[in-house]
Amino acid sequence: MALLEIKDLHARVGERGILNGIDLTVNAGEVHAIMGPNGSGKSTLAQVLAGRELYQVTAGEVLYNGKDLLEMAPEERAQEGIFLAFQYPVEIPGVSNMYFLKAAVNAVRKQRGLAELDAMDFLNLVQEKMKLMEMDQTLLNRPVNTGFSGGEKKRNEIFQMAVLEPRLAILDETDSGLDIDALRTVAGGVNALRGPERAMIVVTHYQRLLNYIVPDYVHVLSQGRIVKSGGKELALQLEESGYAGLGIEDVEEAVGRI
Amino acid sequence: MTVVAEQTGRWLDQFTQQPAAEPWLKELRDSAFQRFLELGFPATHEEEWRFTNVAPIARTQFANEHLNWETARGSLPTTFFNGKYVAAALPEGVSLGTPEDLKAHLGKYASYHNHPFIALNTAFLRDVAVLRIDRGAVVDEPVRFLYGAAETHPPVAAHPRILVLAGAHSQCTLVETYAAQGKYFTNAVTEIVAGEGAVVDHYRVQSESTEAYHIGILQAMAGRNANFTSHSISLGGLLVRNDANVALSEGTEATLNGLYIANGQQHVDNHTQIDHAKPHGTSHELYKGILDGHATAVFNGRIIVRKDAQKTDSKQTNKNLLLSDDAVINTKPELQILADDVRCTHGATIGQLDAEALFYLQSRGIGKGEARDLLTYAFAQDIVDRVKIPALKDYLEKVLFEKFHEHVG
Numbered sequence: 317m318a319l320l321e322i323k324d325l326h327a328r329v330g331e332r333g334i335l336n337g338i339d340l341t342v343n344a345g346e347v348h349a350i351m352g353p354n355g356s357g358k359s360t361l362a363q364v365l366a367g368r369e370l371y372q373v374t375a376g377e378v379l380y381n382g383k384d385l386l387e388m389a390p391e392e393r394a395q396e397g398i399f400l401a402f403q404y405p406v407e408i409p410g411v412s413n414m415y416f417l418k419a420a421v422n423a424v425r426k427q428r429g430l431a432e433l434d435a436m437d438f439l440n441l442v443q444e445k446m447k448l449m450e451m452d453q454t455l456l457n458r459p460v461n462t463g464f465s466g467g468e469k470k471r472n473e474i475f476q477m478a479v480l481e482p483r484l485a486i487l488d489e490t491d492s493g494l495d496i497d498a499l500r501t502v503a504g505g506v507n508a509l510r511g512p513e514r515a516m517i518v519v520t521h522y523q524r525l526l527n528y529i530v531p532d533y534v535h536v537l538s539q540g541r542i543v544k545s546g547g548k549e550l551a552l553q554l555e556e557s558g559y560a561g562l563g564i565e566d567v568e569e570a571v572g573r574i
Numbered sequence: 575m576t577v578v579a580e581q582t583g584r585w586l587d588q589f590t591q592q593p594a595a596e597p598w599l600k601e602l603r604d605s606a607f608q609r610f611l612e613l614g615f616p617a618t619h620e621e622e623w624r625f626t627n628v629a630p631i632a633r634t635q636f637a638n639e640h641l642n643w644e645t646a647r648g649s650l651p652t653t654f655f656n657g658k659y660v661a662a663a664l665p666e667g668v669s670l671g672t673p674e675d676l677k678a679h680l681g682k683y684a685s686y687h688n689h690p691f692i693a694l695n696t697a698f699l700r701d702v703a704v705l706r707i708d709r710g711a712v713v714d715e716p717v718r719f720l721y722g723a724a725e726t727h728p729p730v731a732a733h734p735r736i737l738v739l740a741g742a743h744s745q746c747t748l749v750e751t752y753a754a755q756g757k758y759f760t761n762a763v764t765e766i767v768a769g770e771g772a773v774v775d776h777y778r779v780q781s782e783s784t785e786a787y788h789i790g791i792l793q794a795m796a797g798r799n800a801n802f803t804s805h806s807i808s809l810g811g812l813l814v815r816n817d818a819n820v821a822l823s824e825g826t827e828a829t830l831n832g833l834y835i836a837n838g839q840q841h842v843d844n845h846t847q848i849d850h851a852k853p854h855g856t857s858h859e860l861y862k863g864i865l866d867g868h869a870t871a872v873f874n875g876r877i878i879v880r881k882d883a884q885k886t887d888s889k890q891t892n893k894n895l896l897l898s899d900d901a902v903i904n905t906k907p908e909l910q911i912l913a914d915d916v917r918c919t920h921g922a923t924i925g926q927l928d929a930e931a932l933f934y935l936q937s938r939g940i941g942k943g944e945a946r947d948l949l950t951y952a953f954a955q956d957i958v959d960r961v962k963i964p965a966l967k968d969y970l971e972k973v974l975f976e977k978f979h980e981h982v983g
Contacts, residue, residue, distance in 0.1 A: 366937050370929075394939035406934040410952025419948070420938035427939070459952075476938065 317382055319344045319515050320365075320484055325376035326540075327364050334360045336540035337376070342484070345512040349526055349551060350519045352537030353559050353566035358519045359403055361537070362488040365517075366400035367393050380484070394420075395427035397483030401473040401490050403519075408460035413472070416460045417442065417479060424480060445478040449505050467498040474505040485509065486517045491525035503528030523555040538564045581632040582611050588637075589697055598677055599699060606686045606696035613690040625872045625904045626815055626843040631787045636731035636759055667711030668746070671704030671739060680704075680737055683765040683821075684793040691789045691815075695763040698733040709741035709769070716747040716777075716963055723786075725756030734762045742769040742797070747963065749777040750790075753810070757785040764792045768800040775803045775962065778818075781973070782810035784840060794820040794828075798852075801827045805961060806844065806861075807970065808834040809977070814842040822883075824852035832861035833957040835977060836869035836901075843872040848890075850883035850916075859890040862957050864950060865901035875920070876908040883913045890920040895953045897927065897946075947978040 320342040327335040334357045342348055352358050364371050365378065367390030378385040385393065408416065421441070422432040433441065446453060449471050461469050470490055477485055487506065491499055506529050510516070518529055526548065534550040535542045544550065544562055559566040589607050594600070615632040616623040664670070680702065686693035707713060723730055740746055752760060760782065768774040774794070782788045788811040796802040804818050820828045834842045848857045863871050873892045894903045907920040927949050935945035951974055958974065961967040
């Protein structure tokens with residue numbers, strides 16, 4: 317049985333249709349890259365899978381481990397092993413990173429029938445993962461993402477993923493805004509988590525990230541549909557000829573058009 | 575007889591039946607009661623009371639008896655019971671004030687001329703907690719004032735009064751706590767004088783019953799280079815009005831922190847006034863409100879910078895979190911700036927729980943209810959963090975946690 321099966325998924329925000337029939341099957345152990353120009357629906361797909369209520373699913377179904385994913389609340393999905401690394405991690409003043417992560421770990425453990433971790437066990441767990449992400453331990457005592465640099469926020473996302481050990485990780489533009497060193501660290505953290513039990517969906521606009529996180533499959537999204545699928549060479553082809561080479565219009569931000 | 579006269583007239587019997595007092599006190603009471611009769615209970619067409627209708631207080635016939643005596647319990651050295659002051663052991667460096675202190679200071683700061691509830695309190699002055707902090711004394715242990723009331727029919731009205739005279743360069747912490755059961759009316763007035771260079775931290779933790787009426791007035795006079803802080807935590811009460819006023823002198827630093835949490839039919843009104851009378855004063859004010867159910871709240875922050883108060887630096891912030899569609903907040907800054915070389919900033923926000931933050935927490939496995947609690951608690955966190963008494967901080971964390979837990983259910 318596939319870990320994730322998306323069938324003819326349609327979603328919209330307000331009156332605007334964004335996903336117009338997505339079909340995708342992801343098996344345990346696989347890494348799938350989803351690429352596409354701005355506005356193609358990549359982030360929407362990531363958010364819909366995590367359960368963001370902003371988006372209305374109008375048709376189709378999603379099976380996760382054979383269960384109806386769309387019926388589940390966001391926290392249930394997380395407890396079942398889905399993790400979304402946010403494109404824009406949210407700042408939460410007043411809640412320490414430590415408290416937040418401990419609450420998350422224990423919510424997931426509770427669902428899996430495991431005992432809650434006490435402060436000491438928790439600290440041992442996170443220290444190891446912080447080392448992996450080259451993160452300063454003072455980040456634990458700071459409020460969640462508050463005043464973090466862009467790079468710190470992205471590292472914090474992958475750090476959370478490392479601690480929560482999901483079965484299906486969805487990385488939404490985790491590379492955006494990272495310098496090459498931060499990108500290597502983030503990719504290293506992601507690669508360390510690759511394994512036969514775990515699947516990943518890597519959403520990105522650029523091929524650059526895929527030099528470091530090498531996907532098994534690449535899908536190109538345009539106007540809410542997957543228009544082309546292939547192996548990792550498809551990403552390289554995109555790098556060569558751009559989305560235009562596939563006949564897809566990619567409207568870049570005016571400042572980026574150089 | 576007009577309606578107002580009927581309402582104030584209810585208090586006449588009680589007033590005339592008070593035990594006799596020394597001439598100076600009798601004179602003060604008489605004059606305050608006279609003023610109360612003239613002012614009457616405030617009406618909502620008066621700007622100061624625009625959003626707070628005190629008709630339920632005005633309409634109720636209260637008893638004014640000191641029904642029970644109770645000595646201080648546990649580690650609470652100073653207790654009011656139905657407005658009756660019970661003195662017990664005081665920390666070193668703190669002494670009971672003398673009758674001369676009373677005569678010289680009582681009513682000199684909290685003026686009854688324009689405030690009917692101060693007038694009413696002053697008219698019923700009987701047992702005043704007068705404390706003197708010795709010059710230069712550093713009092714580590716907080717001086718606590720506990721207000722309680724017995725549940726009675728008719729409900730009791732209590733008019734507790736505190737006067738604290740903190741000597742020059744002294745340092746002290748004062749904690750007023752209000753908590754009781756049932757229906758009653760607390761009408762408390764506190765006057766604090768912080769002498770030159772004194773450091774005074776004042777806490778008011780209002781956890782009255784949700785049937786209670788509470789009027790709490792704080793009037794502080796902070797001397798040259800003094801540092802005065804007020805923490806106003808308002809959790810209970812059906813109809814609540816807190817006035818926290820501070821007058822600054824040259825080089826004075828004043829901090830006003832406030833947290834008000836209301837649910838159901840609760841109404842809580844916070845009026846603050848920071849009066850910069852002399853140059854080089856600094857004031858910081860942060861009030862935060864969390865409102866749920868049909869609760870209503872008012873924040874009115876007046877800052878006066880008088881002509882002489884050059885180089886004043888003043889910052890006011892009021893933030894509100896509305897957890898239900900029916901909760902209402904009226905927030906208003908009121909700046910009166912007469913000096914020209916000053917820095918004054920103010921800001922107010924009203925918002926709901928951040929949907930993105932909520933989703934972020936949920937996406938990590940934290941249930942929606944717990945996520946809401948966590949964000950609500952986080953909103954109040956910075957005010958709780960400013961509480962410097964560890965036991966009080968722990969208590970507040972516990973109370974807030976329970977509070978936000980129950981409404982999510």
